[in-house]
Amino acid sequence: MTTYSCKDGAEKLRAAIEAFLACDPAIRLECLLVFLSVCENEGLSIKDLVYACGLGESMVSRAVDTLCNPAQSGLLETARHPTDGRRRLVFLASNGKTLAKKITDILTERGAIETTATG
Numbered sequence: 001m002t003t004y005s006c007k008d009g010a011e012k013l014r015a016a017i018e019a020f021l022a023c024d025p026a027i028r029l030e031c032l033l034v035f036l037s038v039c040e041n042e043g044l045s046i047k048d049l050v051y052a053c054g055l056g057e058s059m060v061s062r063a064v065d066t067l068c069n070p071a072q073s074g075l076l077e078t079a080r081h082p083t084d085g086r087r088r089l090v091f092l093a094s095n096g097k098t099l100a101k102k103i104t105d106i107l108t109e110r111g112a113i114e115t116t117a118t119g
Contacts, residue, residue: 016103023073023099027066030055034063034090035075039100042091045081049090064090075099 020032030053037052038044044052049060067076075096081087092100 012107012109016106019099019102019106023075023095027073028063030059031063031066031073034060035067035096035099038076038090038092038096039103043089045087045089047087064088067096068093 017032020035021027033053033055034049037049041052046057046061046064049055049064050057053060055063064076064078067073068078073095074093077091077093077096078088079091081089
């Protein structure tokens with residue numbers, strides 16, 4: 001098993017954050033948390049994201065609105081819940097999928113995060 005220093009992990013994390021900030025240098029930290037939560041599990045509602053991120057509902061809602069705005073980043077998109085029209089479900093937009101892959105590639109290069117093969 002190969003081990004890496006904390007410095008290796010920190011460099012990979014910094015590179016991943018820089019890739020995210022390249023979409024919009026003024027983007028807020030809560031947007032990163034929301035984006036990463038959607039990357040882990042697309043189709044979450046705003047309320048689900050509140051629990052996943054540990055942020056307030058208004059903060060999560062603003063972050064989703066920011067990340068859905070094509071003039072800013074266009075990383076996410078929303079759809080109405082199929083049985084409850086008041087709820088929005090959050091998904092990765094095309095730009096978001098591209099960025100998610102880039103971040104995953106950065107973090108998995110040289111083992112910054114471990115991946116497990118199932119077979």
